Structures are given as structure tokens and as C-alpha cells.
Amino acid sequence: MIQPPSRTKFYLDKRHGKLMGVCSGIADYxxxxxxxxxxMFVSAVVMSGGSVLPIYFIAGFIADDKPRELALEDQRDEEHQRFWQGVRQSPARTARDIRSRMRNIDRRLADIESYVTTENRSLAREIEQLR
Known part of the structure; x- marks a missing residue:
């Protein structure tokens, strides 16, 4: 059984890359x-005397290419891409944000439910007029 590509995994982004797609993959991630x-990579190479270069090439050979379906999704929906970047950067903060949004939606639904279920004569009149 083939597993769908993971949104939280590091992938090479050869489509936007210059050499092997490692830097563009890091940027996407x-x-x-x-x-x-x-x-930053060139600065690291200069400061390390070139000892970072093998890490770059190892990452380029080991990491998987970005799956086509993820690349197509990211092109279509920038907000979707930013969400998953946030998940990769801080899963706990993303979970807190989602919980906060859900609480806000729940509160708004409770307000609507309260308004609709209480005896509201003007609302009842408006509904009767629509019939």
C-alpha cells in the first residue's frame, strides 16, 4: 500500500532550486x-572553510524530491502552504491556534443557537412573513 506524501517531511525542491534543490527545499520547509x-549557506561555507559542502551534497543525494501533488497544491493555495510551514515550525503553536479558532467558532454557534431557540417574537413574525 502506497502512503500519501507527508506534509511535515523535508523534500528537495528541484523546481525552484539552482543546483540540487537543497536550499530551496530548506526554504520551503x-x-x-x-x-x-x-x-546563509554561502556564509556557512565561507566561515567553515568548505566543510559544510559535503553535508549539502549528502542531503541532496539522500532527501527525496518534492512529490508532484504537493508542488501542485502549493502553487494553487498559498495559505495552505503557509499553514503547513507553520505546522513544521511549531506544531504546538499551530494546535493552540486551531483550538482557539474552534473555541471562537463554537462560541459564535452557541450565540446563534441561543438567538434562534429563545422566544423571539420579531424573528417569528419575519419567518411567518416569508411563508
């Missing part, structure tokens, strides 16, 4: 700008 990631 973290939500940082790809140019900033490339500048």
Missing part, C-alpha cells in the same frame, strides 16, 4: 525566503 537561505 521553514518558510524562509530562498535567497536568504542561499546567503
Amino acid at each position: 521553514t518558510g524562509l525566503d530562498v535567497t536568504l537561505v542561499r546567503i
